[in-house]
Amino acid sequence: MKKVSFPHMGHAGIAFKSLLEDLGNEVIMPPVPTKKTLDLGVKYAPEFACLPYKIVLGTYLELIEMGAEVLLAFDSYGPCRFGHYSHLQFLTLKNLGHDVEVICFGYPKREPIEFIRKLKKVSKHKSTIKCLYEFYKAFKKGWEKLKALDYMEKLSHKIRPRELKRGTTTKVYKQAQQWLDEAKTYSQIAEAKEAGIKAFNDISIDPEREVLKVGLTGEIYVLLEPASNLEIEETLGHMGVEVERSMFLTGWTQDNLGSGTQDHASAIEAAKPYLPYKIGGHGRETIGHVVNYAKRKFDGVIQIAPFTCTPEIVARTILNKVSKEHDIPVLTFFFDEQTAKAGITTRLEAFIDLLRRKRLEKNQVAAAI
Amino acid sequence: MTIKIGIPRATFYYEYFPMAQTFFNELGLQVITSAKTSREILNAGIQKAHADTCVPVKAFYGHVESIKNKVDFLFIPRITCLNGQTVYCPKFLGLPDMMRHAIDDVPEIIDTCIDVRTTRFAVWKAFYSIGRRFTNDKFKILKAYIKSLYALKKYKNLLMQGLFPEEAIKKLNNPNYNIQKKQDSTLHFAVLGYPYTVYDEFTTVDLLSRLKKLGVQITTIEQVPYSWIKRQHKKLPKRMFWTYSDAVVKSAFHFFEHKSVDGIIHITTFACGPDSMVIDYLKFESQNHPDMPFMSITIDEHSGEAGIHTRLEAFVDMVKRKKMLKMNTSEVYS
Ligand code: SF4
Ligand code: SF4
Numbered sequence: 001m002k003k004v005s006f007p008h009m010g011h012a013g014i015a016f017k018s019l020l021e022d023l024g025n026e027v028i029m030p031p032v033p034t035k036k037t038l039d040l041g042v043k044y045a046p047e048f049a050c051l052p053y054k055i056v057l058g059t060y061l062e063l064i065e066m067g068a069e070v071l072l073a074f075d076s077y078g079p080c081r082f083g084h085y086s087h088l089q090f091l092t093l094k095n096l097g098h099d100v101e102v103i104c105f106g107y108p109k110r111e112p113i114e115f116i117r118k119l120k121k122v123s124k125h126k127s128t129i130k131c132l133y134e135f136y137k138a139f140k141k142g143w144e145k146l147k148a149l150d151y152m153e154k155l156s157h158k159i160r161p162r163e164l165k166r167g168t169t170t171k172v173y174k175q176a177q178q179w180l181d182e183a184k185t186y187s188q189i190a191e192a193k194e195a196g197i198k199a200f201n202d203i204s205i206d207p208e209r210e211v212l213k214v215g216l217t218g219e220i221y222v223l224l225e226p227a228s229n230l231e232i233e234e235t236l237g238h239m240g241v242e243v244e245r246s247m248f249l250t251g252w253t254q255d256n257l258g259s260g261t262q263d264h265a266s267a268i269e270a271a272k273p274y275l276p277y278k279i280g281g282h283g284r285e286t287i288g289h290v291v292n293y294a295k296r297k298f299d300g301v302i303q304i305a306p307f308t309c310t311p312e313i314v315a316r317t318i319l320n321k322v323s324k325e326h327d328i329p330v331l332t333f334f335f336d337e338q339t340a341k342a343g344i345t346t347r348l349e350a351f352i353d354l355l356r357r358k359r360l361e362k363n364q365v366a367a368a369i
Numbered sequence: 370m371t372i373k374i375g376i377p378r379a380t381f382y383y384e385y386f387p388m389a390q391t392f393f394n395e396l397g398l399q400v401i402t403s404a405k406t407s408r409e410i411l412n413a414g415i416q417k418a419h420a421d422t423c424v425p426v427k428a429f430y431g432h433v434e435s436i437k438n439k440v441d442f443l444f445i446p447r448i449t450c451l452n453g454q455t456v457y458c459p460k461f462l463g464l465p466d467m468m469r470h471a472i473d474d475v476p477e478i479i480d481t482c483i484d485v486r487t488t489r490f491a492v493w494k495a496f497y498s499i500g501r502r503f504t505n506d507k508f509k510i511l512k513a514y515i516k517s518l519y520a521l522k523k524y525k526n527l528l529m530q531g532l533f534p535e536e537a538i539k540k541l542n543n544p545n546y547n548i549q550k551k552q553d554s555t556l557h558f559a560v561l562g563y564p565y566t567v568y569d570e571f572t573t574v575d576l577l578s579r580l581k582k583l584g585v586q587i588t589t590i591e592q593v594p595y596s597w598i599k600r601q602h603k604k605l606p607k608r609m610f611w612t613y614s615d616a617v618v619k620s621a622f623h624f625f626e627h628k629s630v631d632g633i634i635h636i637t638t639f640a641c642g643p644d645s646m647v648i649d650y651l652k653f654e655s656q657n658h659p660d661m662p663f664m665s666i667t668i669d670e671h672s673g674e675a676g677i678h679t680r681l682e683a684f685v686d687m688v689k690r691k692k693m694l695k696m697n698t699s700e701v702y703s
Contacts, residue, residue, distance in 0.1 A: 046652075048645035078610030079456045084646045087606040091653055274470060277447060277482065279462040307421060310642035314463035317419050321470040334421055 001025050002101075004122060005068040007056040008033055010224040011153065012249050014181045015146035016072075022138035024124030028068045030059050033227040037062055042337050044092055050081065051306035051335050052221035055228055057089050064098050070122065075106040080280035080311055107257060141189070143250075145180055148193040150248045152176045155200045157244065160237030161212075162205040170234060172199045209240060212300070212355050215293035217246035217286050219305040219312050222335055224249060229304050230341045232333070232348075236302075239352050244298070246289040247282070267292060274318050281311030287318055294326035299355040301328060302348075307336035329355060371399045372503065375440030375476070377432035378403045379425065380461065381448060383534045383564035387541050388521035389444060392496060395513030396503050401440050403432040406571035410435055415670060417471055424572055424638045424670050425565050426460050426467075433468050433475065442477050443468070446495070449484035455612040458643050528591040533577070534568050554586035556688060559624045561590055562636030563613045566668060573636065574674045576666070576681065580634075583685045588630060593620040601626075605650070614643045621651050625658045632662035632688045639669035662688045 001024060006016055008030040017027045031037070033055045041058030060071055073086035090102040103122065108115040116128060125131040152173060160169040176196030183192040214236060222229045223245060233243050246267070255264045267288030274291075275284045290301050303319065305312030316332050323330040331351045333344060374393045376382060382402070390400045403410065406428050414431030433443065445465045450456045460467075465480030481499050485491040493514060500510030520541065527537035532548065539546045558580065560567060567573065567589055580587055593616070601619035602608065609615040617635070624630050635651055637644040648665060655663040664684050666677060 046645045046649045048640055048642075048648075050642075050645070053645075079459050079462065081642055081646055083610060084607065088646055088649055090606070092649065095653060095656070275463060275466045277449070277462060280459040283459060283463065308640045308642055308645065310459040311463075313419055313421055314460055314467055317422070317467045318463075318470045 001124060002069040003028050003067055004070045004072065005030055005063045005066075006072040007059050008225065008227070009221065009249070010226060011149045011177055012146065012224065014149060014177060015142045015249075017181070018145050019138045019142035020072075020122060022141060023122055023134060025122055028063060028066055031062055031066075033059060033225065038337050044096065048308050050309050051228060051337065052219075052225075053081070053085055053089070054337065055221075055225070056085065057092065060089060060093060060100075061096075061098075064093070064100055068100065070101045070103060072122070073102055073104040075104045077107075077110070078280060082281070109257065141186065143253075144186065144189050145183070146253075147250055148180055148189060148196070149177065150250050151193070152180070152196050152200070153248070155197065157233065157237065158242060159200055159203055159205060160234070161240045161242045162207065162209050164204045164206055166238060168203050169200075169237065172196075172203060175199060212241045212352065212359065213298045214241050214243055214355070215246065215289060215298050215301040216243050216304065217289040217293075217301060218282070218303045218332075219309050220247055220252065220282060222304050222306055223247045228306075229333075229335060230339065230344055232302070232304065232344065235341075235345055235348060236352075239348065241352060244293075246285070270295075274322060275315070279311050279314055281309065283311030283315040286312060286315040287322060290319060290322050290328065290330060291326060294322075294328035298328065299359055300351065301330045302351075303330060303332040305332070305334055307334045309334070329358070371397065372442070373399045373401050373440040374479075375433075375436040375443045376400060376402050377429055377436065377443070377445070378405060379429040379432045379569075380464065380565045381446070383568050385521065386534075387524040387538060388517045391520040392500075392513045392517035393444075395516050396500060396509065398503060401436060403436045406431070406569050408571070411571065411670060421640055423460065423641045424668060425563070425569070426464070427670065428569065428572060429464065430468070430472065433472055437472065437475055440476055442479050443475065444479050447480050447482040449482060450486050451483065451492070452612070453485050454608065455610050455615050457613070458611050460642070525591075529594075531588075531592055533589075534564065534591075553584070554581075555584045556631045556685065556692070557586045557588065557629075558688075559588045559620065559630045559633045560636065561617045561621050561633065563617070564589070564591065566638055567636055572638075572668050572670070572672065574672055574677050576636070576677060579678060579681055580685070583682065585685060590616045590620050593623065597623045604654075609643075609647070611643045614647050618647055618650050622654055625654050625661050625663075628658075628661060631692055632664070632684065634684070635663070635665040637665060637667050639667055662691065 004020055004025040005028040013030055017029060020027045037058035038055055040061045041054030045054045045057050063071065075086060076083040086102055086104040093100060103118050105118055106114060116132065119135055120126065120131055123131045123134060125134050156169050156173040163169050176199060179192035179195055180189065183189040216223065216233065224247065226233065236243050251261050251263060254261050264285065267285045270291035271284045271288035274287050278284055286303060293301050303316065319330050376386060376389055393400050410431035411428055413434040414427040414429065417430040417434065418427040445468060447462060447465055448457060449462060465478050468475055469478055479499055481495045483491055483495045488494060496514045497510055500513065504510065524537055524541055527540055528534065532540065536548060540548060560577065577587060598616060598619040601622040604622050605618065609618055621633055621635065624633050637648060655661065666680065
């Protein structure tokens with residue numbers, strides 16, 4: 001089998017790897033995107049391509065260097081640019097003289113025959129039935145892992161702001177990821193998950209600490225890839241902020257390939273007065289999530305998106321009003337290759353200060369009454 | 370008092386204004402458009418819009434600002450899909466919502482959604498629902514609709530003949546309007562870009578008239594028949610799903626292939642989402658056709674005359690020299 005790889009997106013790679021290995025592939029794990037990755041991407045990407053495009057292109061180039069022969073991508077159908085990513089990236093790679101195969105998977109519901117044809121390319125089974133059956137099995141297991149991984153991440157969001165020794169949570173989270181990566185069977189996955197939960201629970205915390213609650217929403221890639229958002233969740237956690245993120249890959253998969261989640265439906269509903277139609281990307285969802293966070297009495301919301309991201313710019317424009325009407329502070333970061341962590345941290349500190357003051361005022365008012 | 374409908378002179382104006390105007394006039398309403406883009410209009414837009422918004426949409430804010438107090442309704446339809454295949458940029462789709470929530474004291478916005486994929490006769494149904502806001506006379510609405518279709522057809526014909534939108538609209542509204550005669554031109558360029566960018570004299574710092582002055586005959590996407598575009602479908606791995614981008618890319622491919630022009634200029638705007646993809650498709654295609662002069666110009670809100678005009682002149686000179694050289698060599702060989 002050829003050596004297969006895919007773009008890096010948070011911990012999702014661990015689940016992809018499990019799925020692809022079960023199908024009988026040799027998998028090259030994509031490296032965590034670094035400055036070098038981005039520089040490579042910037043060099044060969046159009047100037048105004050959005051950040052995820054550049055990071056993914058950079059990752060592909062690094063992977064080719066590492067010996068990858070087949071690159072996997074995911075397709076979508078507009079109106080956001082994402083649907084043209086892999087096609088243009090493939091052209092770019094070809095023009096650079098790289099002889100790799102890019103296989104771009106569409107939604108199986110929408111183009112089932114294409115999907116099976118492509119699936120066969122990454123499966124050692126050539127009969128359709130066998131191939132589908134093996135895929136089903138591998139998918140189910142990968143799904144189990146992904147669910148466990150997402151659960152670990154949620155735990156890290158909860159515990160990090162309360163940890164006594166700074167950095168423990170991040171360490172435990174990495175450890176848990178590794179355990180899950182190493183788990184091969186269902187029982188091992190369950191075991192790894194148990195061990196992960198226990199490790200998280202063993203972290204010594206300060207239960208009394210006054211922790212702010214902030215919603216994190218925006219564009220999918222910068223939400224799911226910590227390297228692209230300059231580890232904003234970790235930074236926030238260290239500032240004593242509990243983050244709730246609007247998007248996890250498990251949720252996205254259910255929304256787009258399955259029957260949808262309650263959370264998504266309620267976001268769409270909440271966005272209705274502001275943006276009743278789909279505009280591509282997750283613009284509409286972003287608005288809905290902000291409304292829902294406000295209703296759930298969060299202290300504030302942070303929207304993150306790549307620079308020039310069209311749907312999120314539309315959302316940002318409308319969020320001014322949402323923020324006013326629902327009395328919830330919203331901070332937006334548009335990331336590009338020049339964004340520096342120091343700048344982000346300063347702005348975050350100011351925002352968190354504001355949220356703390358606001359909460360204090362509210363408490364005083366409540367006390368006075 | 371007649372009801373006044375405001376139509377901003379931006380985005381869809383360039384493609385559909387005569388249709389909307391005819392429809393509303395037939396219903397007995399008065400149509401008011403904003404003035405041509407100016408420094409004031411653009412500045413007003415820049416103030417209201419988010420900083421990372423593209424120039425055309427910033428200008429749109431300005432146009433809305435400039436007429437919002439003079440009209441009873443603003444006509445900003447949510448045109449989603451008209452051909453069953455391609456849609457519009459996310460910023461287009463969210464245009465009515467952005468205006469409603471970002472601009473203070475906007476009049477009521479008519480934001481009827483037109484998406485031919487959802488129902489049959491979607492365009493008629495959309496116009497019917499708009500008409501019903503103002504009259505109960507179904508027959509009147511139908512008549513207005515038919516007339517507006519007719520106006521649109523006439524308008525598209527004029528564009529196809531090479532008129533620019535402002536001229537064509539004047540001609541439609543006043544049949545006696547004299548069209549400027551075509552001057553002699555030595556060169557022929559395809560100037561490709563979205564109509565609301567290409568024809569906006571202010572943001573493009575008069576690029577089209579400048580080219581004309583330099584003796585260049587201009588073809589824009591409005592003069593590229595769909596049959597030409599269709600033939601280019603195969604060249605893209607996947608159809609561009611934005612209507613205007615699809616037209617721009619495939620018109621460019623057509624001219625690259627048929628060499629029926631002397632040069633191709635692509636006009637794009639700073640921070641345009643779809644164009645970030647379009648640019649590279651064109652760049653790669655131009656690498657396959659090194660003999661076809663190609664240039665991409667990016668417009669932003671501070672585009673100065675000096676920069677753009679120098680580049681235009683240099684490009685025109687280069688193409689001229691190239692053409693002369695070709696003529697000379699072919700004379701030698703013939
Ligand atoms: S959602 Fe935004 S960042 Fe993602 S592909 Fe679309 S425009 Fe780019
Ligand atoms: S296509 Fe480009 S220029 Fe037009 S509205 Fe969208 S982002 Fe702006």
